[in-house]
Amino acid sequence: DAGVIQSPRHEVTEMGQEVTLRCKPISGHNSLFWYRQTMMRGLELLIYFNNNVPIDDSGMPEDRFSAKMPNASFSTLKIQPSEPRDSAVYFCASSQFGDRVYNEQFFGPGTRLTVL
């Protein structure tokens, strides 16, 4: 299996521009998570989906952030307009949903976003 795939791996943009990050989860996984990692705030959960449905978006910082999962093999995280404080590494992770049983999350390589 190719693992979780994220694109782009690096993104440099200017303040005010729209940024779209993409994620392909591991085939067969039905839970998908978007995280943001910075030195100051650590690893923060932004939103997660079960069976393509957003379950918890309480970590989404503000209305500038939106996430979609149109099908089981693709998700996007969009920032519009972007700001310098959005600079971070964004990780996507996937797992097989388990209610009583915990199934580990598999992380993608991340997208390093720099907003100038």
Place this chain on the structure above:
Amino acid sequence: GQSLEQPSEVTAVEGAIVQINCTYQTSGFYGLSWYQQHDGGAPTFLSYNALDGLEETGRFSSFLSRSDSYGYLLLQELQMKDSASYFCAVRTGGGNKLTFGTGTQLKVEL
């Protein structure tokens, strides 16, 4: 809400044993997980404890005490490649959602 505390940095010598502690406060608790992250890399799963006690996987072991809201990761026979950040994370409901701690940077020296 949830809060987790772990030391920010630990230094140890190659071949030694090191313990990384994690205390947590949560509203609801299902289990404690540990992830490893090398510089520039992605977090990778190490362990998960739902019940009290010690779980061993090779050189790594993880312990949980639910009554004390406390857990630790034990790394034995340290190797240089173990230099990384280690995160504890709590699972507070069904599904696999985790809340991560701030991480402990482990430096292994010769």
